[in-house]
Amino acid sequence: MSEKLTAKDFASSQEVRWCPGCGDYAILKAVTGALADVGAHPESTVFVSGIGCASRFPYYVETYGFHTIHGRAPAIATGLKLANPDLDVWVVTGDGDGLSIGGNHLVHTLRRNVGLKILLFNNEIYGLTKGQYSPTSRVGTRSPSSPGGSIDTPLSPGQLALGAGARFFARAIDTDKPGLGHVLREAHAFDGTAFTEIFQNCIVYNEDVFASFTDRKDAADTQLHLRHGEPMLFGKDNSKGLRFNADTFALEVVEAAASPGNVLVHDETNAVLARLLVELERPVALGVLYRQPAQAFEAAFYAHHPTGMKRTKRVAEFIKGPNSWTVSS
Amino acid sequence: MSEKLTAKDFASSQEVRWCPGCGDYAILKAVTGALADVGAHPESTVFVSGIGCASRFPYYVETYGFHTIHGRAPAIATGLKLANPDLDVWVVTGDGDGLSIGGNHLVHTLRRNVGLKILLFNNEIYGLTKGQYSPTSRVGTRSPSSPGGSIDTPLSPGQLALGAGARFFARAIDTDKPGLGHVLREAHAFDGTAFTEIFQNCIVYNEDVFASFTDRKDAADTQLHLRHGEPMLFGKDNSKGLRFNADTFALEVVEAAASPGNVLVHDETNAVLARLLVELERPVALGVLYRQPAQAFEAAFYAHHPTGMKRTKRVAEFIKGPNSWTVSS
Amino acid sequence: MLQSIVVRLAGDSGDGIQLMGSQFAVSTALSGRDFATFPDYPAEIRAPAGTTFGVSAYQINLGGDPITTAGDAPDVLVAFNPAALKVSLPMLQAGALIILNSDSFTARSLAKAGYEEDPRENGTLDRFQVVAADIGHFNLEAVKSFGLSKSEGGRCKNFWALGLLLWMFGRELEPVEAWIRRRLGGNPNLCDANVAALHAGHAFGETAELSAALPQVTTDTARLAPGEYRSVTGAEALALGIAAAGELADRPVLFCSYPITPSSPLLHRLTRLQELGVGTFQAEDEIAAICAAIGASYGGMIGVTSSSGPGIALKTEAMGLAVSAELPLLIVNWQRGGPSTGLPTKTEQSDLYQAVYGRNADTPLPVLAASSPGECFDMAIEGVRIALRHMTPVILLVDGYLSNVSEPWLIPIVEALAPIESHAAPDADSGPSARMLASQRDPDSLGRPWITPGMPGLVHRTGGLEKDYVTGHISYDPDNHQRMTEFRQAKVDAVANFIPEQRLELGPDKGDLVIVGWGSTYGPIYQAARRTGVSFVHLRHINPLPANLGELLSRFDKVLVPEMNNGQLATLLRDKLCIQPVSVCKVSGQPFRIAELVDRIEAERRGDAA
Amino acid sequence: MLQSIVVRLAGDSGDGIQLMGSQFAVSTALSGRDFATFPDYPAEIRAPAGTTFGVSAYQINLGGDPITTAGDAPDVLVAFNPAALKVSLPMLQAGALIILNSDSFTARSLAKAGYEEDPRENGTLDRFQVVAADIGHFNLEAVKSFGLSKSEGGRCKNFWALGLLLWMFGRELEPVEAWIRRRLGGNPNLCDANVAALHAGHAFGETAELSAALPQVTTDTARLAPGEYRSVTGAEALALGIAAAGELADRPVLFCSYPITPSSPLLHRLTRLQELGVGTFQAEDEIAAICAAIGASYGGMIGVTSSSGPGIALKTEAMGLAVSAELPLLIVNWQRGGPSTGLPTKTEQSDLYQAVYGRNADTPLPVLAASSPGECFDMAIEGVRIALRHMTPVILLVDGYLSNVSEPWLIPIVEALAPIESHAAPDADSGPSARMLASQRDPDSLGRPWITPGMPGLVHRTGGLEKDYVTGHISYDPDNHQRMTEFRQAKVDAVANFIPEQRLELGPDKGDLVIVGWGSTYGPIYQAARRTGVSFVHLRHINPLPANLGELLSRFDKVLVPEMNNGQLATLLRDKLCIQPVSVCKVSGQPFRIAELVDRIEAERRGDAA
Numbered sequence A, B: 001m002s003e004k005l006t007a008k009d010f011a012s013s014q015e016v017r018w019c020p021g022c023g024d025y026a027i028l029k030a031v032t033g034a035l036a037d038v039g040a041h042p043e044s045t046v047f048v049s050g051i052g053c054a055s056r057f058p059y060y061v062e063t064y065g066f067h068t069i070h071g072r073a074p075a076i077a078t079g080l081k082l083a084n085p086d087l088d089v090w091v092v093t094g095d096g097d098g099l100s101i102g103g104n105h106l107v108h109t110l111r112r113n114v115g116l117k118i119l120l121f122n123n124e125i126y127g128l129t130k131g132q133y134s135p136t137s138r139v140g141t142r143s144p145s146s147p148g149g150s151i152d153t154p155l156s157p158g159q160l161a162l163g164a165g166a167r168f169f170a171r172a173i174d175t176d177k178p179g180l181g182h183v184l185r186e187a188h189a190f191d192g193t194a195f196t197e198i199f200q201n202c203i204v205y206n207e208d209v210f211a212s213f214t215d216r217k218d219a220a221d222t223q224l225h226l227r228h229g230e231p232m233l234f235g236k237d238n239s240k241g242l243r244f245n246a247d248t249f250a251l252e253v254v255e256a257a258a259s260p261g262n263v264l265v266h267d268e269t270n271a272v273l274a275r276l277l278v279e280l281e282r283p284v285a286l287g288v289l290y291r292q293p294a295q296a297f298e299a300a301f302y303a304h305h306p307t308g309m310k311r312t313k314r315v316a317e318f319i320k321g322p323n324s325w326t327v328s329s
Numbered sequence C, D: 001m002l003q004s005i006v007v008r009l010a011g012d013s014g015d016g017i018q019l020m021g022s023q024f025a026v027s028t029a030l031s032g033r034d035f036a037t038f039p040d041y042p043a044e045i046r047a048p049a050g051t052t053f054g055v056s057a058y059q060i061n062l063g064g065d066p067i068t069t070a071g072d073a074p075d076v077l078v079a080f081n082p083a084a085l086k087v088s089l090p091m092l093q094a095g096a097l098i099i100l101n102s103d104s105f106t107a108r109s110l111a112k113a114g115y116e117e118d119p120r121e122n123g124t125l126d127r128f129q130v131v132a133a134d135i136g137h138f139n140l141e142a143v144k145s146f147g148l149s150k151s152e153g154g155r156c157k158n159f160w161a162l163g164l165l166l167w168m169f170g171r172e173l174e175p176v177e178a179w180i181r182r183r184l185g186g187n188p189n190l191c192d193a194n195v196a197a198l199h200a201g202h203a204f205g206e207t208a209e210l211s212a213a214l215p216q217v218t219t220d221t222a223r224l225a226p227g228e229y230r231s232v233t234g235a236e237a238l239a240l241g242i243a244a245a246g247e248l249a250d251r252p253v254l255f256c257s258y259p260i261t262p263s264s265p266l267l268h269r270l271t272r273l274q275e276l277g278v279g280t281f282q283a284e285d286e287i288a289a290i291c292a293a294i295g296a297s298y299g300g301m302i303g304v305t306s307s308s309g310p311g312i313a314l315k316t317e318a319m320g321l322a323v324s325a326e327l328p329l330l331i332v333n334w335q336r337g338g339p340s341t342g343l344p345t346k347t348e349q350s351d352l353y354q355a356v357y358g359r360n361a362d363t364p365l366p367v368l369a370a371s372s373p374g375e376c377f378d379m380a381i382e383g384v385r386i387a388l389r390h391m392t393p394v395i396l397l398v399d400g401y402l403s404n405v406s407e408p409w410l411i412p413i414v415e416a417l418a419p420i421e422s423h424a425a426p427d428a429d430s431g432p433s434a435r436m437l438a439s440q441r442d443p444d445s446l447g448r449p450w451i452t453p454g455m456p457g458l459v460h461r462t463g464g465l466e467k468d469y470v471t472g473h474i475s476y477d478p479d480n481h482q483r484m485t486e487f488r489q490a491k492v493d494a495v496a497n498f499i500p501e502q503r504l505e506l507g508p509d510k511g512d513l514v515i516v517g518w519g520s521t522y523g524p525i526y527q528a529a530r531r532t533g534v535s536f537v538h539l540r541h542i543n544p545l546p547a548n549l550g551e552l553l554s555r556f557d558k559v560l561v562p563e564m565n566n567g568q569l570a571t572l573l574r575d576k577l578c579i580q581p582v583s584v585c586k587v588s589g590q591p592f593r594i595a596e597l598v599d600r601i602e603a604e605r606r607g608d609a610a
């Protein structure tokens, strides 16, 4: 497989079985495209998923794929990555799979910084099980299991990840081809756990929950596309910018023209800033919010393993222990 | 039981079975003391725990107690609190019980803001199972399961809790009677999940891990005891203070005398500040780092239950459904 | 006049087949017929239109009673598209009537269904009577005046077809019309359009040229016991049963669950029963769900949790805690196809091993099973009754598909049922000895008093470590552990002293062959036994088994055990009764057909079974 | 000269009893005796000094072979304090020799132990020979010169007592001395102090006035098969076995686990075997542990996980995934007392149900059991061999206490063992059909090729949904599910074609009574069978059972099944062999005593058993 592969080469022969109009289709296109862009090899790329609509993903990608059990994909992927660190291991999960039943594995994978690219398709609902509210559903969400509206305060994937010690956190919108493509490539390049939240539209059970900022027509005012080292500008002709108010410890919107000097420049290595960006509601911060590389878990694992998992001695050299004795006939 | 109970009244008849010198003894004394201080009633107070040395705690308190299974105490306590919101429910857990196997329940309990007082005894080790490294053990911790030193980046209980949406986070040292007593009383008064990390010395498997800041002799320089609305002063005669550097987004130590104006005043409702305080290593921030009340989960649960879990109708009124018909003989 | 008739509706997931089916079932009920249904839909939420794996079907068997299965082979098929036809064809009765939505037979949809040629033209359908109608077209005509979008208008076609069907079976339109108005009242225009489609379909039935081909059908009416009836699904009946148990025990119920197919419908139902003192908590996972339920029971409410196999697996550790702490709990398992994620939307009976034997250590607990949608109500009450009487967790096994299957149900009079007793807390003399009261057990049920936090003077500690039989304190004493292990077994065995003797459903009380069934296989076994005249025993108490079962079965030369698994009840009977049953295993995710059981029974009697 | 003798060392958790015992065991081994040990310590890390529940004990049975248990009743007791005496007294052989640390018999410690009066004075000890020595005092004398703190110095007393014991048994001091130097080399002063204490204790033995009372003991030496031996615990042997399996399969091993008593020692051991291509991963919980192991197997390493009952319960869902995806995996279960947290430090055999039946759906997998510390080595290899041959998860059951029990072990020659074959990946012709290769199975073992990510041209998808038997794609086809369910059972059944026939351990090959055992009950059953002359069959393969077992057992009138649970193997035998065994259940957390088995056997033969 020397000649460069295209997005089509990464589409499997399996019939895609999401609802017509599901945001997952756009994500699938973006991922196969990104795989082609980064020159991934099908045989050394693996998609590991849990259970859910999102987790159907591996069937549709022409690479190795493991559709496992609900919530456990990060743990299985960790074992896989330790067994073969040369593999490109992607984890696809949902807001239920990854944050509800699987929350703990996600947290521990992030703090260990295992070399996995984790894509969390957040549609703020349990799709596959027919639309119950999820850990990211907003308070008051009416669903089959919360006809009167949900009362649980939702989790913020970004805050939880950063609180767990994540070293890469990015965000994108399912249908934002360039934005999603960008973070997928950055995630692929990151050595450690690259955690990406993708706002995904479930047209059947949670249609348009993200419309307030995904609508193309006023995207300029509702979306902030971050670039490290560049001023945080948005709005029509980048007319607006963000400033940090040291008294309130909060970010505030300013007219860029008015105060060019104090428009904040994005520093993706700043965890405090990252948390403020995660909280922003208008505009919503997209792109790589935080990136602070550190040795990946598998690298530390092999570095601490004197022989790098190679067998350099034989059991015979260990089996006798300190005190053996011989019985002669 | 009208007349006021004393700490001794809250000590059960059970023989305490921790190792001689274990930090848990001091915590037990502080808790029974706090129960007496706040005028708790034995019959309406419950201690729920998981498994671990810390989780032995309920046996030693003369209240209701449920020593459950590893990591699940917050989930069991949630059911109990929903069943009887009038109870004072305390959860006692360890860094393994609460952050390793039980991490997910902790996270979801915090985001829901269930009315539980959670005490996490952090000794940075698995005590009961004879000393393996835990999720809070520092990198390089040598233990029976990491003879070459652990490679996992530890979790910060405070960061994880705040990332999960905790609305009360406090810290204390096992042997710091006033400091611990203070946070226990504050935790008891909080309506919602009050999460308290207690630095606890495991003399057998992790002796003195916290000595760098628990040592009485230089406590003044290594400990910052927070009080809402008061300047963050510490050191001999409060000679030092903390300032926020808006360029680096970091807290820095200043000579209080030199710059009285810009010594930061503690605002326990500021989540950004709370995260900076959690990170502080010298001095270590103690007391209530963060408190931002919101409706407790059980309150919302009963508010959303039209009859507050009372039976106001009989099954007979529901059982027929919309379409019933009669077969006459 | 037919004794009974089997009708199958099949179309795309998007065609509203399940809704059409359930409305036809209600109308069937109101017409005084007995019936049984079998909804059969794809695993995907909305599989791509036109594909065979996207076909959603609803089968109903109706007529004179007793109807106990959805029927082996449909006599009437309504096929909305080629894929639906293709999937259903192999099941049909020879000479069956097929109603085709002909304008769906485009080249594209034929290809999607995997038809090389049009089955209407290549003789494929010769063995059947075919009635083709441009349902899509006529429906659009009927609703055109409402100015709906094409797709909106198209979505009325299930009611057009239902109208036609109602004409065929000579049914009233009124109840369906009323239902539409209740359901779509919010959108009068859409509401009227659907009603119009319904009437149009009905009117279409009369049109001369068709009615020649389309016979009007009348079947026997049911000879059901007198009383008030409704149509009920397993999920509906179980939800009502749980609420009734709360009423009979006069305790609130806290239902703690994490969604999973096919258990979720129970959660959904229970959220609607708040005024009955029922609360629901959607936990972060199955472990948290059972733990919260345990916490609720510890706090004095009736803790209930529900899931299916994979989720139940996760609950097994916590079940041990409930057994050790002697706390009541109802655990419902809606069994689905496995192993692992397996066949989530297909039914199975393969979690019996897990229920009876599936825990670490010697951790016995009572296990029940429901035979039909309506019986889910009774078994929920029985489960809670046992849980409170013996202070133990109880597992209720339900075959997954019963969740959505419906049948006519003689509405029970809850007031007439025996109240559920629980062991009152003893009088507190407070002081240290009070603690011991928590472990003073009733001599017959071996249940301990249900002492809950908040009760003055009874303060005590409990947990998952072994406890002293008398004081309830932690005990590592060897003899005490022996005693406690035997006590826990004795407690479960004691359940047998409180449950009814096993009775025969059908047939002579001794003879050459008896069939032993459990769960939803009741329906097909009942019919097969009736046709062959063999005896039939059906189990509702799985653990412990009724005390007289061994003696009862010993009166037969051969014991035949049909089950939708690889022989799990057979294992239990060998273990507990030391008999050697003959297993009839079906693990295809499909219920038994009556005919296959009849064949097998006859083969066994001839002695020529493999 | 005695055939064998049972010695029990008992003291406070802090007294270093376990260390003293293991050193005495090594010395026993080096002296050419056979032996078996039983460490018995409290659940608490360090229970309060002087309490009965804080007593830590180490029992060893030594002498001429075959020694297969730690002995029913100690002939010699070394008691470091009153609590140790009180706990041990009921176990002693009449006339046993008791060595007391007399200066520990203070009023305070007597009270702590719950003695109203001094047992040395009220006749309690009349039936025994008592030798009192101020061990504490003499020890401090011996180490005084090293200027240690009182507590440090006091902690040498176990070596002082060991010295005395070594004198009693006429042993060399050198190996122990060498061990002390190895272990404490870092602290020469402390090291010398302990050595001095050792010598002082030994010298003390010679002193005239004592030796009168203190006999020197010599026992038979063992007639062990010639070869090189070592003393080994179950944890040591299992760790070595896992490493050996990796060597024999020529694959790295990834051991993924979460600490739990009594499983942790295996994890600790394996962290020391890195040069053998073994890696260890301490996961956040048991679910993550088995999942990481599954991921490792999916990636081509040998995935292994270990826990005890409660943790295994949490792993059962993931086991189903490994079965469904046909991935190899070794799951070790160190069985402890339950239910729930139960008796964490006590041994039991009560997870057999869970291992054989404890999963949702029809999810069979092979189950093995180890009979002795040394056999843990063989069973680890056998487990991995089966896992790789049949591409299936395998459960290995080990009775918890074997983890720390030691015995002399004839050191195996790993090079001489048969290599472990795995199903090589087929040649990739790439293209779509390559995917199917993943489900082309070996006709005998039914194992599929172990295709792992990274292999070019074999790219495919797998998972927990039902798969088409041929293509491996997702399949909801009813007949395919039937076929796959039967295939999964057939695969486990096929294991029986590769394992040795069941043989008799002892006794005639037919007769009135045969005892069937499994796991660690081998020891006491062996002795009891030998003394009573009955036949003895011991199982190492629990599922599937050896093909000839049914026939073998059918040659006996009565089958007696002693087990440390409430009758779980008996259930399995009824289920699989349709025989009716007689259960002998002991659930006290203590191993069987030989005498109680002998009594039971004789009662059964007389036919007067309850």
Ligand SMILES: Cc1ncc(C[n+]2csc(CCOP(=O)(O)OP(=O)(O)O)c2C)c(N)n1
Pocket: A051, A052, A053, A054, A055, A070, A093, A094, A095, A096, A097, A098, A121, A123, A125, A126, A127, A128, A129, A134, C258, C259, C260, C261, C286, C310, C311, C314, C341
């Ligand atoms: C152990 C277990 N519990 C529950 C389920 C049922 N289940 C499957 S997917 C899912 C949640 C899916 O939500 P999410 O992860 O957000 O994925 P989505 O379908 O929304 O893409 C649940 C509860 C399961 N399959 N296994």
Ligand SMILES: Cc1ncc(C[n+]2csc(CCOP(=O)(O)OP(=O)(O)O)c2C)c(N)n1
Pocket: B051, B052, B053, B054, B055, B070, B093, B094, B095, B096, B097, B098, B121, B123, B125, B126, B127, B128, B129, B134, D258, D259, D260, D261, D286, D310, D311, D314, D341
């Ligand atoms: C399901 C289960 N897994 C594992 C264990 C073993 N276990 C008991 S306590 C514990 C960790 C204790 O550590 P921590 O919570 O920090 O408490 P500590 O003993 O340090 O106070 C573990 C792993 C268990 N009892 N149950």
Ligand code: SF4
Pocket: A017, A018, A019, A021, A022, A023, A024, A053, A054, A123, A127, A128, A201, A202, A203, A204, A205, C045, C046
């Ligand atoms: S249910 Fe929602 S998430 Fe699932 S496939 Fe359909 S649209 Fe997509």
Ligand code: SF4
Pocket: B017, B018, B019, B021, B022, B023, B024, B053, B054, B123, B127, B128, B201, B202, B203, B204, B205, D045, D046
């Ligand atoms: S092991 Fe450590 S934490 Fe546990 S009781 Fe002993 S000192 Fe305390």
Ligand SMILES: [Mg+2]
Pocket: A094, A095, A096, A121, A122, A123, A124, A125, A126, A127, A134
């Ligand atoms: Mg979702």
Ligand SMILES: [Mg+2]
Pocket: B094, B095, B096, B121, B122, B123, B124, B125, B126, B127, B134
């Ligand atoms: Mg700890």
